[in-house]
Amino acid sequence: MKTFEFIFAMLMLDPILSSILKTSAFLQSPNINLLTAVEIVESLKKLLVSMRNTEDDFTDIYHKTILMCKNYDIEIPQLKKRKVSTKIDCLSSTQHYMSSKEEEMKVSVYYSTLDHIISGINIRFNQETMNMIQSIGNLLVLNTFDLNSDMLKTEINLLKHTDNIPKGEKNKCGDWINWLTQSNCGRETIFCNVIKALKTFMIIPVTSCACERSFSKLSIVKTKLRSTMTQDRLDGLLTVFIEQELAYNIKIDDVIDTFKNLTPVDRRMEL
Template identity: 30%
Template structure:
């Protein structure tokens, strides 16, 4: 899709050079999470322990029943970690954090009472990984990071999301994650409180530090951290945040650049800019899209600017601004077609393909193994009914049956 030489992006731009390419924001965000998870060996071990927990209890009805006795009828229980499902990781970590004590009790009972040596050994290994301060810290830290990213993911999955709303949500998350770099002690205090509750030593366990051999032509000496906590903060805590922040900036820079082309539509800018700056921005926009935006765009938008300015506030979104311009001032009736084209162009730039993904998911439910030989026309009609189920539920079936009977009635002359 995004190939610079043979992708769909390149083929579309060969036909229309001004066509803007925006990678699906939801999929891009999931790639950010995947890169963060693979960034450090310790993080990989942490995320490997969570599916091990689910597999250990999930592969045995007896073990799952034992865990259910401790968790009760709560909906919060172990979740399967699926890398391609956008909310999978945060749901898995949340379940482990909130059911930590219940999971440890179930593992302890298995190690004491199980008759299987392999089962006891596996339970003991998983338990030892959990009863570790680093695991508790990562539960607290990664849950906060993934919760922030998951919030943006939910926003990006909205059907009517537009470019400026997506950019604003991403910028807010990036700023919040940047502040986390100074919150190591805050995360440590939360993890310490949790560790004391479960009788876990609230210190980072010291491990033998490997000394790197210095070669004769190297100027820098081997840096040695004073303790495990300092090593953890630099190589894991800061490293994860740097990867996530860097990936958010790199992967969504194109979206920000496109949004910047339409910055004359942002209400906050309209309130702070003077006419000279506004005309300059409109002229730049006209030069970029000269094949669809006429030379009178600056003059037309300036007229709209004077009309809308008295009631304009910073809390308005671009969507609300465009709605006010169209409904109250009638850009089409007032011959402000260039302004209307610019607003239409902004709202037709796609942000995400999550709606299409939902269609594919629904298609998988419709075409199951019992309908393997279904024809294309029937599949298309069933898919339409399933996807547009709200509209289908409002249809009067009696009228449809009567109309169908009239069409199919065999009339004799």
């Protein structure tokens, strides 16, 4: 472990893996949507490409490695000059040699590592994720979501010429839904197809984490002792169990008052 190569690899991978870990944790968040996921992945790709194309990051890492090796009395290896073979063969190692240890670490380790990581990210997210985002426009006009394509286009044209719409690049789908569904304004009736499209887009899962969490909760709620419960009761119990943050904010007194004001027909027992 006390070698020049190990210290260089450790200092090189620290910023790379930190960025990947941050992105990975963000993609597993239950409150993420597709647009935000694409933005964070694109940011990660740009960061890695920037590290690959500029030598400042490598120079800083290499100088830190030299300094750490000197502080801990670790030998810094030096390259021996080699003579290029006069015979032409298929081995690139015999036709070129590195002039310094710094050049060797930059070409053989630093560039090679970043190229493999960037290539892997492009393979993972190019076909599956990016094409899905590009297909959202076609997905929203399907009859599966009960949307009228002609009316949706009309509503979008009306929104373009509305003065007090949410403006700015930082507006999210939730901001638009809140604006469209404001009470006593009538927008929810006029722009019903736009609201359906936005809600459909927001609930499309980015990862399988939320589904896996729901199935893990299902095995706890629906046990052998509850094998005969109806779907409505199961939905209600799972909603409370999965969305525990919302359940903690429920005021019990308000629930009791609501139940008390129900007519005898709407409830099964007296309070």
